[in-house]
Structures are given as C-alpha cells and as structure tokens.
Amino acid sequence: MARYNGPKTKISRKFGEPILGNGKWLDKNSNPPGQHGAAKKRKQLGEYALQLKEKQKAKYTYGVLERQFRNTFEEAARIKGVTGENLIKLLEARLDNTVFRLGIAPSRPAARQLVSHKHITVNGEIVNIPSFQLQAGDIIALKDKSNGNSAITSMIRGKNPKFSWLDWNDTEKQGTFITYPERESVPENIKEQLIVELYSK
Numbered sequence: 001m002a003r004y005n006g007p008k009t010k011i012s013r014k015f016g017e018p019i020l021g022n023g024k025w026l027d028k029n030s031n032p033p034g035q036h037g038a039a040k041k042r043k044q045l046g047e048y049a050l051q052l053k054e055k056q057k058a059k060y061t062y063g064v065l066e067r068q069f070r071n072t073f074e075e076a077a078r079i080k081g082v083t084g085e086n087l088i089k090l091l092e093a094r095l096d097n098t099v100f101r102l103g104i105a106p107s108r109p110a111a112r113q114l115v116s117h118k119h120i121t122v123n124g125e126i127v128n129i130p131s132f133q134l135q136a137g138d139i140i141a142l143k144d145k146s147n148g149n150s151a152i153t154s155m156i157r158g159k160n161p162k163f164s165w166l167d168w169n170d171t172e173k174q175g176t177f178i179t180y181p182e183r184e185s186v187p188e189n190i191k192e193q194l195i196v197e198l199y200s201k
Contacts, residue, residue, distance in 0.1 A: 004060065011060050015053070017189060019060050020109075051198035058190050062091045063108050068131060073199055084192030089180040092165075095122065096130035098140055102168055102175040103157040110155070119146040134177040141174035162187070 004011070008020035045053065059069050076086035091097065096112040099120060105111035112130045114120055120127060121143050122134070134140070146152050159168035165181040168174075183192075 004063075015057050015060075017057075019057060020107075048198070051194045054191050054194040055198055058087075058091070058188075058192070058195060061108075061188055061190065062094065062097060063112060064091070064131075070199070073195070084196045085183045087192055087195065088183055088186055088188075088190065090133065092181050092186060093134045093177070094130065095120065095127060095132040095134060095140070098134055098166065098175070098177055101163050101166055102140060102159050104140075104142065104155070104175070106155055106157070114146075114152070119143060119149075119152060136177065136179045138177045139174055140177065141172070147173060 011019050055069070059065070064072065072090050073083075073087055076090055077083045079086045092101075096108060096115050099105050099111035099114060100108045104120075105114050115130045115132075116128055118126050118128045119142055121141050122132065122138050124139075126143055141147075142152065153173070156173065158170055159166055159175065162185070163181075164185060165178050167176040167178055169176075
C-alpha cells in the first residue's frame with residue numbers, strides 16, 4: 001500500500017503542528033505550504049473544511065490511507081460506545097503505533113518498517129502487518145534474532161510513563177498491551193468529533 005513519502009515539514013506547516021517528526025522547523029517557518037503561504041488562504045475555514053482537515057490530520061498522524069481509515073471508522077461505529085473515542089482507541093491499538101508508544105522505534109514510520117520487516121512478535125509469533133489490532137494482554141517484543149541486532153536495540157528508548165495502558169519490561173525488552181486507552185490519556189491533538197460529523201454527512 002502506498003504511503004506518504006514527501007516532505008514531513010510540509011505536513012507540519014500545513015496543520016501548524018509537528019504531525020510528522022519533531023516540528024523543529026515550525027519555529028523558523030510556520031506559514032502554510034504554497035507560493036503565497038497564508039496570504040491567499042481564507043481567514044476562516046468553513047464547517048466541511050474544518051472536518052476534512054481534522055480527518056487528514058488523524059490520517060497523517062497514524063500513517064493510515066483513506067480506505068483503511070474509513071474501514072477503521074466503520075468498525076468504531078459498530079462497537080458499543082462513543083464512535084469518536086472508539087476510533088482513537090482502534091488507531092492506538094494498531095501494532096505499529098504500539099511499537100512506537102513502547103519506545104521500540106523512534107517514530108511511527110520506523111515502527112511500521114520494523115513490523116513489515118518481521119522484527120516484531122506478538123505473543124511469540126512474528127506479525128508483519130502494521131495495522132494488526134492488538135487485544136488486551138498481548139505481549140509485543142523483538143524476535144530473538146533482532147534482539148541481538150545492535151542497530152535495532154540502540155533505538156529502544158522505553159515507554160513514556162504517561163502511557164498507562166502499556167507496560168514495558170526493560171530487562172526482557174518486551175511490552176504488554178494492557179487495555180484500550182481512555183481518550184483523555186491519548187496526547188494527540190485530534191478533534192475526533194469533527195471526523196464523526198464528516199463521515200455522518
């Protein structure tokens with residue numbers, strides 16, 4: 001499946017946030033991309049534009065393309081509970097995102113590559129599908145051969161303590177997906193209700 005391989009800073013400038021990468025260049029140039037920057041843009045976006053922008057932000061953040069994102073939304077709508085919160089929970093439960101959250105990889109694209117190249121196991125079995133949906137209690141680890149690869153292990157930083165829905169064992173270099181996160185625990189600045197409104201049209 002195709003992925004966005006263009007300039008990361010361009011996307012960060014588009015949304016005014018460090019969507020991809022650390023956003024260090026936003027301090028130098030925070031104008032939207034394009035020949036005229038913000039000069040030729042509408043000063044106030046309409047309702048549809050705001051909803052579309054929020055959906056695009058979520059897609060770029062989690063590295064998901066349109067069809068897969070739509071399928072994830074439809075699954076979230078079928079689950080009991082608030083659709084917007086369910087959407088964030090499902091995106092957070094993706095294997096590539098969890099590898100990133102556990103600190104095994106420095107970014108989501110790097111995590112996706114580790115998964116695709118068969119370096120990651122779930123409950124002892126190699127899984128090379130980045131969109132694989134984790135369940136409560138699943139154990140995520142590097143496969144034995146990869147655990148001896150210094151190029152891979154040198155990237156491991158360990159889990160951020162604020163991600164309470166995950167557990168990381170630094171000695172064994174493996175993590176546990178404890179449960180789906182609550183929306184307030186997820187730090188991403190995404191207004192999921194606007195996405196729900198967009199798909200409800």
